[in-house]
Amino acid sequence: MADQSVQIHGKNFVPYLSETEIKEKIKEMATIISRDYADKKPLFIAILNGAFMFASDLFKELTIEAEISFIKLASYSGTKSTGKVLTAIGLDADINGRHVVIIEDIVDTGKTLSSFLPQLEHQGPASIKLAALLTKPEAKTHPIDINYLCFSIPNKFVVGYGLDYDGLGRNLKEIYQLG
Numbered sequence: 001m002a003d004q005s006v007q008i009h010g011k012n013f014v015p016y017l018s019e020t021e022i023k024e025k026i027k028e029m030a031t032i033i034s035r036d037y038a039d040k041k042p043l044f045i046a047i048l049n050g051a052f053m054f055a056s057d058l059f060k061e062l063t064i065e066a067e068i069s070f071i072k073l074a075s076y077s078g079t080k081s082t083g084k085v086l087t088a089i090g091l092d093a094d095i096n097g098r099h100v101v102i103i104e105d106i107v108d109t110g111k112t113l114s115s116f117l118p119q120l121e122h123q124g125p126a127s128i129k130l131a132a133l134l135t136k137p138e139a140k141t142h143p144i145d146i147n148y149l150c151f152s153i154p155n156k157f158v159v160g161y162g163l164d165y166d167g168l169g170r171n172l173k174e175i176y177q178l179g
């Protein structure tokens, strides 16, 4: 574990989850998913930007046949009644009849996924499950079932291992918490 705190945009972040802890949890998750999805040829959909490192490490540890696709969620102003609407950019795979596993970096309030998952359900997948690296239970305002989870963390801002603070910090190998 790095014993050094890091400064990002003038804020101090302290080491929280080590590279070894993260890798071990991901390996355990991959073992369970490989068992659950044997012979189902699942389609993993990783949500950019934050999930890129997690998706890569999780996918490498799978021992089954599987596909992966990457999307970005963009929000735009809908009608007065719909408010902000989330749309997926880059979803080229046909998910009809497929077993889909969403890969997300962190479920915070749950707002993003509670808006996006119903849209995917409309496209007729055989199943949709969610694999998340982190969640902050105290921050949750929208109920979301996380089927596969590495860490449940306190309601403090974190960076590293793909997660950013205003664009920076994604390249850190460990996860740091706002000090």
Ligand code: IMP
Binding pocket: 050, 104, 105, 106, 107, 108, 109, 110, 111, 112, 113, 156, 157, 158, 159, 163, 164, 165
């Ligand atoms: P939600 O809609 O509140 O669940 O927010 C989900 C998104 O917010 C995540 O996919 C992250 O991109 C971002 N996010 C939430 N909490 C953090 C954090 O502590 N560090 C970095 N990004 C975060």
